[in-house]
Amino acid sequence: MRNEIGNWRRMKKILQKTIGKKNSRFFCFVIFFCQLAFTLNAQDIKVFAKLDSNSIRIGEQTKIHLSVNYKGHKGDVRVQWPAFSDTLINKVEIVSVSKIDTTIPNKNDLLSLTQTQAITITSFDSGFYAIPPFKFIVNGDTAHPYETEAILLQINNIPVDTTQAIKDIKPPLYEPFSWRELIPYAYWALGAIVAILAIYYTIKKLTKSKPKEKVKEKIKTPPHVIALQELEKLRNEKLWQQGMTKQYHSRITDILRLYIEKRFKIPAMEQTSDEIMIGFRSVLIDQESKTKLKQLFLLADLVKFAKEDPLPNENELNLTYAFDFVNGTLREEKELRTDDAGVISNTIDNIKKEN
Numbered sequence: 001m002r003n004e005i006g007n008w009r010r011m012k013k014i015l016q017k018t019i020g021k022k023n024s025r026f027f028c029f030v031i032f033f034c035q036l037a038f039t040l041n042a043q044d045i046k047v048f049a050k051l052d053s054n055s056i057r058i059g060e061q062t063k064i065h066l067s068v069n070y071k072g073h074k075g076d077v078r079v080q081w082p083a084f085s086d087t088l089i090n091k092v093e094i095v096s097v098s099k100i101d102t103t104i105p106n107k108n109d110l111l112s113l114t115q116t117q118a119i120t121i122t123s124f125d126s127g128f129y130a131i132p133p134f135k136f137i138v139n140g141d142t143a144h145p146y147e148t149e150a151i152l153l154q155i156n157n158i159p160v161d162t163t164q165a166i167k168d169i170k171p172p173l174y175e176p177f178s179w180r181e182l183i184p185y186a187y188w189a190l191g192a193i194v195a196i197l198a199i200y201y202t203i204k205k206l207t208k209s210k211p212k213e214k215v216k217e218k219i220k221t222p223p224h225v226i227a228l229q230e231l232e233k234l235r236n237e238k239l240w241q242q243g244m245t246k247q248y249h250s251r252i253t254d255i256l257r258l259y260i261e262k263r264f265k266i267p268a269m270e271q272t273s274d275e276i277m278i279g280f281r282s283v284l285i286d287q288e289s290k291t292k293l294k295q296l297f298l299l300a301d302l303v304k305f306a307k308e309d310p311l312p313n314e315n316e317l318n319l320t321y322a323f324d325f326v327n328g329t330l331r332e333e334k335e336l337r338t339d340d341a342g343v344i345s346n347t348i349d350n351i352k353k354e355n
Contacts, residue, residue, distance in 0.1 A: 049148035080137035223262035273297035289328040
């Protein structure tokens with residue numbers, strides 16, 4: 001305003017010299033009010049730039065809100081917004097740019113319009129960054145752009161307590177289950193079931209039904225039969241008589257471990273001798289069988305791990321204990337598995353016939 005008044009005074013002196021004192025006042029007032037009207041018209045358009053937060057940590061995001069305020073009755077106002085690329089300035093990256101939205105901020109003044117746009121930014125280098133003013137071109141007047149104020153952005157490092165021990169990565173966050181997530185899959189599953197049923201009935205209808213052949217049921221050999229066969233085979237191999245004592249006792253324990261696993265559902269192949277005996281606390285077998293099994297495992301462990309050289313009668317006794325344990329628990333198996341009695345008896349009869 002002061003500049004306009006100073007210009008008016010200078011213009012008044014020039015006109016007084018040229019067209020006289022009376023006429024100069026009239027022309028000066030006309031020129032002054034024209035300039036004042038143009039200035040007030042120009043002041044109707046305002047541009048702003050505001051940050052959600054001027055201080056963020058490395059990797060965090062914040063938004064710059066750009067806005068242009070103007071009067072709608074001033075004619076066709078065309079605002080050219082600044083163009084953006086991947087970066088706003090060096091080391092300040094643009095994540096996303098929203099669309100330009102036009103609103104009426106004051107419902108009582110329908111001629112006042114506001115255009116807004118949000119720019120999401122981030123940075124991965126700490127420091128202070130001065131974001132220069134944003135320029136807006138109105139009605140193609142590139143000589144007189146409208147500029148916002150400059151913005152200062154601070155990027156902070158994440159504080160690290162060096163006195164504390166390094167911690168592991170946090171586990172994934174638990175996401176609560178929602179039945180709505182299964183709805184799309186349910187549609188696909190239902191469609192697949194319908195398609196499978198349609199194919200099944202189509203094939204069934206096109207193909208002629210053939211008489212089904214009777215399938216012979218395979219009878220599984222009971223665990224005790226396998227164990228007794230393997231023990232008898234071991235006796236005939238005469239390993240300890242050939243100096244292979246360790247292999248002899250290892251075979252005995254392996255045969256019994258497999259029998260225990262199949263018969264009692266104890267994971268004996270993966271357990272130590274002591275763990276197997278602990279597992280028999282909840283198994284219904286006689287005490288004599290438990291004692292023989294324990295003595296058998298004890299001697300076998302001494303031979304395998306302590307390089308014990310047992311006497312010939314001890315070698316024979318361990319094999320006898322193995323036979324006794326299988327036969328002793330076989331009586332319990334017949335009592336507990338009454339539903340399998342027919343299958344077991346048929347299997348034994350078949351073995352006798354083969355022999």
